Amino acid sequence: MTRALLGRPLELPRLAYQAQVLRRRATTEATHTKLRPALPSENPYADEVEPSQHVFSVLREHNMWFPDKLRGFKIGNLKGNNPYKLNVFCSQSHCLDIQAMKYLDRQEHPYAQSILELYIAKKSRPLWYSAFCLPNTGAGVFPSAVAERKLKHAMRDALAEAGYGRDGRRSTNDDDPGAVGDLHGTLKVVCSDAKAVCNARFVDLLDVAKDIILPVELELRRDQNGKHLKRVEYRHHAAGGKGRPAPARRR
Known part of the structure; x- marks a missing residue:
């Protein structure tokens, strides 16, 4: 009788355990939302980050865009x-980096400005x-930083061999307004195997970078007046397979 009066009901330990699990899950989800913000609501992949109107106005004023304007090339x-x-x-266009989006949320992060x-x-x-x-490829922070x-x-070296400076500016001057000027826009290379890049010879990486810069040049080049040139296919040499852009033509 005493045990029946003073003893804890059998359901209470199970309910207490469930409450503990729910609290732990809620804490994990809240931390995940704060530490892993995604793209703005306009992006179809996620809607956790909502930039403030101030961020929108600054981007419009300076002709900058969110990272969802980047397209696979x-x-x-x-x-x-x-x-x-x-x-x-x-x-x-000039696009913000996705890693910067966590500072531009509506919550007014101290580093936003x-x-x-x-x-x-x-x-x-x-x-x-x-x-x-990418951080989920098994490589640590240091190998990823070295690979980047x-x-x-x-x-940068591939741009130099193509006749451009480290910021995409044309190294040689040409008075022809229809000639190729600077490269204008955003180029982002995402790697899924940082260890392979760390172990690669630089000369091999340079060959890959040249293969990237060659068609990207056709997409991002502008004339002397700052207008994008019409994209034309580059011609391949019969021997090595490497090409050079065809003569520039204005839109």
């Missing part, structure tokens, strides 16, 4: 021969290019 020479698992994204000012200062560069290694630096270095 097919590189013919990488089909069937992509040992580093690279994906290329390209846009003729600083991030916007960095991008406004970056507008002086005609070409924005970057490399990013190597890929960006290879793209």
